[in-house]
Amino acid sequence: MKIKRITNLGAATLESYVETRRELLRKADELTVRIARMEPVRTLEEMNALLALDKDRSLIMEMIASCSYVIEWLETGRRPGSRRGIERRAGYQREVPTDPVNLPSSSLWEAAEPEQPADEAGRFRLEAAFRGLTERELSCYTLAHGECFSFSEIAAMLNISKSSVGTYMVRAQRKVDGNVGSIHILVG
Numbered sequence: 249m250k251i252k253r254i255t256n257l258g259a260a261t262l263e264s265y266v267e268t269r270r271e272l273l274r275k276a277d278e279l280t281v282r283i284a285r286m287e288p289v290r291t292l293e294e295m296n297a298l299l300a301l302d303k304d305r306s307l308i309m310e311m312i313a314s315c316s317y318v319i320e321w322l323e324t325g326r327r328p329g330s331r332r333g334i335e336r337r338a339g340y341q342r343e344v345p346t347d348p349v350n351l352p353s354s355s356l357w358e359a360a361e362p363e364q365p366a367d368e369a370g371r372f373r374l375e376a377a378f379r380g381l382t383e384r385e386l387s388c389y390t391l392a393h394g395e396c397f398s399f400s401e402i403a404a405m406l407n408i409s410k411s412s413v414g415t416y417m418v419r420a421q422r423k424v425d426g427n428v429g430s431i432h433i434l435v436g
Contacts, residue, residue: 262319262322262323265315265318265319265322266319268315269312269315269316269319272308272311272312272315273312275308276305276308276309276312279301279304279305279308280305282301283298283301283302283305286298286301376427376428377424377427377428378424378427379427380423380427381420381423381424384406384408384416385416385417385419385420385423386420387406388402388406388413388416388417388420389416389417389420389421389424391405391406392413392417399413399414399417
């Protein structure tokens with residue numbers, strides 16, 4: 249039978265972290281005084297003892313830094329060093345647009361990729377969906393949906409305003425939706 253030892257460290261509150269940091273600072277001061285008393289070092293044993301104390305002091309200093317980090321997080325309610333919490337950022341700051349082509353290849357992505365219409369019926373469906381689109385609407389639609397460009401990038405490429413790209417996209421989407429709903433392929 250394996251015996252487990254359970255140690256209760258108390259509640260993880262701001263006060264407990266402040267008290268822990270205070271005790272760690274006292275211990276670091278004690279080690280600094282002990283290291284200062286050992287100087288100058290004359291033997292190899294004294295050098296090894298001094299190095300062990302210095303290693304302990306550096307470990308305690310890391311623990312103090314960790315406690316300070318947690319205390320600042322608990323006091324401010326956000327990650328230290330951040331001017332704004334993630335919940336207060338704008339949508340474009342929270343999201344990272346990524347082209348699926350640049351993502352690592354996996355079986356999930358490979359299965360989700362659309363197949364190229366190799367047969368005559370697939371090409372017919374595609375032509376039928378784009379029937380009635382003007383040249384501008386077709387350009388904007390294919391750049392946005394096929395090439396994953398943003399509206400501002402499309403506007404720069406076509407030398408038109410961003411709002412015009414939005415207008416063309418709305419018109420194109422309306423026409424494509426109407427055309428896709430009315431596609432009938434007769435077999436026989």
